[in-house]
Amino acid sequence: MKLAGWGRYPVLEARVHRPRSVDAVRQLVVAEPSLIARGNGRAYGDSAINTSATIEMCHLNRMMSFEPASGQLVAEAGVLLGDIIAAFLPRGWFPMVTPGTKFVTLGGAIAADVHGKNHHRDGSFRTCVDWLDVMGPDGQTRRCSPQDDASLFDHTLGGMGLTGIILRAAIRLRPVETAWIRQTTTVAPNLKAAMAAFEAAQDATYSVAWIDCLGTGGNLGRSLVMLGEHAVRADLAPQQAQAPLQIKSKRKLRVRMDFPAFTLNSLTVRAFNAFYYWAGARKTGTQLVDWDSYFYPLDAILAWNRIYGRKGFAQFQCALPLDKSEIGLTALLSEIARAGSGSFLGVLKRFGTQDGAFSFPMEGYTLALDFPVTSKSLALLERLDQITIAHGGRFYLAKDSRMTSVTLSASDPRMTDFQAYRDREGFTNRFRSAQSERLAL
Structure with a gap:
């Protein structure tokens, strides 16, 4: 069957197995020359696709x-x-x-x-x-x-x-104590102000920013920074406090068709970003929002990936080290603005410290942006790759769908140790994905 990640790019022909027991999984592992596990298909690219044997694990769900x-x-x-x-x-x-x-x-x-x-x-x-x-x-x-x-x-x-x-x-x-989040929204007129807001909020439990990636000049990197804390019962209105762990179910929207390719262009994205920024600016301060709205706003729109059209989209997500984050983010946003190929789903977050053999985060900032798959966007993404590498950054494999092995090795020296570990343990030939083959992992 044809299989793709959430970005719907690339699309590959793959043999798919849906085992219902651990024994069935074991039989596949022993019998198949190579395979990869797949969950709900929410990795954006080809990391959960093996053309010979993709093992869907959704039936093992107890x-x-x-x-x-x-x-x-x-x-x-x-x-x-x-x-x-x-x-x-x-x-x-x-x-x-x-x-x-x-x-x-x-x-x-x-x-x-x-x-x-x-x-x-x-x-x-x-x-x-x-x-x-x-x-x-x-x-x-x-x-x-x-x-x-x-x-x-x-x-x-x-x-x-x-x-x-x-x-x-x-x-x-x-x-x-409750199903509610105490959200505080701050308007940041540019990147420097947004980063200052993050640095001042290191004690906040949650922090995230929507960022306008088409802003220029004094508006470069203008953002809405949203902090969050789990609300306690005392924060709720009397009616909410009667059932503090419940929220009203909300009707979900569904995108029922692929949007035409011309829908997302520099004019429509620029208009959306301007509207979103000024609409958010009117909601500054602290308010209660339900957990679903705070953590999963896009889940309210089922099949939202169809907005990008039948060719799909590619996400760019990088992490930059703290000492180079501001100059690196400035370079990335400037290049995007010059290209006029903005994203209306720009997200900026602050990472803390982390050690790991091959995990994505590093202390600093991460920027995530979606682009419709076009020759112009793919060329822009290659330029963004090089800017990231030049500033000591690396890339999130769960969102990758088009990076090269040369780019990965230049951005992440841990790749060599990860390859060596896979070889020593006998994993390399058996557990393979389209992504691992593309990236020589």
């Missing part, structure tokens, strides 16, 4: 046990983050770390070592993982943790499924 004293949940890899929230938020628990969509599986969150709006405080997903069960090329399952078989644990978190099939995991949830 939540197996929960320990209220510690908040530890044991679940299979195919469980969706949204299912965990639906089951445990009414009991007063929420994910410790969450990406920008709740439609990612537990296995996918681990493989990408996803990060959220609280990385500067709590780190990436690995910080809430107690242990993993990973099936190797011989069909045997190894349990690993930061204390036991630590090398497998470290390389699996962020290893994009290239160290084996993640079967189940133990993760810790955080206790919360």
Whole structure:
């Protein structure tokens, strides 16, 4: 069948298997020359596609046990983050770390070592993982943790499924009093002001900014910086406080057709960015928003990836070291503005410190932008790659769909050690994706 990531680019013919038991997974691992696991298909590119054997894990989706004293949940890899929230938020628990969509599986969150709006405080997903069960090329399952078989644990978190099939995991949830977030919005007229706002908010639990990537001159990098804290019962209105862990269900929109290619152009994106900025500027200050609106605004629009047309889109997401973030971001935003190929989904976040064998985050700033797949956009993305490399940055493999192996090796010297580990453990020939082959991993 034809298979693609969330960006719908590239599209590849692949043989897909949907096992319903660990034994069925084992039979595939032993029998197939090469394969890769796939969750809910929310990686943007080709990291969860093997043309010979793609193993969809969504049927292995049981939540197996929960320990209220510690908040530890044991679940299979195919469980969706949204299912965990639906089951445990009414009991007063929420994910410790969450990406920008709740439609990612537990296995996918681990493989990408996803990060959220609280990385500067709590780190990436690995910080809430107690242990993993990973099936190797011989069909045997190894349990690993930061204390036991630590090398497998470290390389699996962020290893994009290239160290084996993640079967189940133990993760810790955080206790919360309500289903609401106390959001504080600040208008930043330019990049320098936005970064100053982030630096002043290091004690905030959550921080994120929407950034206008077509601003120029004094408006370069103008942003809406949104801080967040889990609201307590005392923050709620009396009616909300009667059921503090519940919010009203909201009707979801669905994009039912691919938008025409001409819909997203410099004029429409510039107009949207201007409208979004000034609309946000009228909502400065602190207000209560529900958890779904704060963490997952795009999940309210089902199939939103169709907005970019049938050719799909490519996301550019880089991380820049703290000492070079301002000059690097200025160079990136200036190049985007010159090209006139802006994105209306520009996101800026502050990363904290992190060590990891192959995880994406580093202390500094991360910028994420979506571009429709056109020859002009792809050429721009190559220029953005070079600017990132020149400023010591690296790229998020969960969002990549078009990078070259030369670009990856120039941006991430850890690539050599990751390749060597895969070779030593006998993973290289068995666990492969279209992305790993493109990037020579």
